[in-house]
Amino acid sequence: MIYEWLYNITGSSILSMFVVSLLPLFVFILPFALLAVLAERKVSAHMQDRLGPMRVGYHGILQTVADIIKLLQKEDLVPAATDKKLFNFAPLLVFAGSYAVFAAIPFSSIFIGSQIQLGIIYIVAVTGLVVAGILMAGWASNNKYSLLGAMRSAAQIISYEIPTLLIILTIIMITGTLSLYTLSELQTSYFWNWMILGGPATGLQKILYIPLMIIGCLVIYISTLAEVNRTPFDIPEAESELVSGYHTEYSGMKFAMFFLAEYANMFAVSAIVAIIFFGGYQSPFGYLGNAIGLHWLVPIEQFFWFTAKGLFFVFVQMWLRWTLPRFRVDQLMAFCWKYLIPISFVILLLAGLISLI
């Protein structure tokens, strides 16, 4: 583990803990956000037969860097009628909530912030902070659009947490573990051991699991998409109705915090889908490092596979955003409560029956 390694070098537990807890931010979230914002603009442009940003750097590669410099230089504007304390604190809370998720995500077998046994439930729990932060931002802005956006967002996240949790419960029931590390280790070596293809089960059980797992994967992908407020579930910040929802009044770095949190969340939920159903950091077909005898290569390969899977699901999110129109509020709630939740209950029951075989 990285922590033990650092502890042996520096000899200070506080320093090494600090470095380990900062690693995901600097190694992962910031570069990812830079890349993903650019990718979103390019993907959207190409899907609509446009070119997207082209001026800064080769084919606009440096566009996000320029944007960030602009955001850093902006005046920190706090509207007069806002609730100053809460207004300034809300972006921090939202970002802290989405950053805390990364503490339990196994990037590779040696790079995991904390191997807590309750990893997956912990992730569900800390997203509660994001909801509180969004409500805080919406209320403190003292703006009816912000408040409406925050209300919609909170209602949506709370509703869609239920199908997510039910599918997670199914997986917990099948595998008997809540630790994301153990869950990744269970789906080892080849792609037919991934949970989407029945996991480590064998024989008839495996064949019966496959359809359930595919539906479950779809349900959890849809509901996590709704939890991060992405199109087609972006009614909390629907531009054509609510300006931009709970962050209408924010500008400069505070807006950038919301933006960063949104992109960090996008990767986090993609990573959760990848860990639960697609083997986490496991390679689909053996490791090059094991084959040629260089065992230090394996964690690097695992990091590559994990990032590749995560980025693929992020790409699917972007793809959906530029393909599907937005839901109406009542449709959104009906879809969750009348379809997703009953489906996930049926999956839970059937998986329980099959696991008795």
Added chain:
Amino acid sequence: MEIYDIIFYLFAAITLLSAFFVVTSRNIVHAAFYLLFTFFGVTGIYVLLGADFVAIVQLIVYVGGILILLIFGVMITNKITQVDIKTGTVHTLPAAIGVGLFTGIVGAVILNTEWRIVDSPMPVATLSTLGEMLLTEYVLIFELLGILLLVALIGAASMARK
């Protein structure tokens, strides 16, 4: 000072300070948000005591559920309609007597109890032990609680329909 001590005092300070602000804050929305930090601090202390499952459940139920509902309710009633709901102080004397008595009892218990101080072993995951206990020794209580919650749910749904 071990790092665990620092973390403990940090969480204790968060809990106590925010709890103090919850009761003294004049703005009811601020009070609700301070409550968030109280719950968060208590969660941290649970983690340090090795009760990982209780900590996570505290976070899910109180922060993710009850507090969000509370803020929802408070937000709809306040500021939007230009009616400022302020917290005030009433019945100072009976309250003072009650709080004084309670503090006295708690203080007496703390001072007069012989605390057993032992080095706790490295905390292990409590989840599987908890699960087994719930489904063997305490199964009747567990099922009764389930029925109680179900009754409450049905009641809430039938009230909402009217």
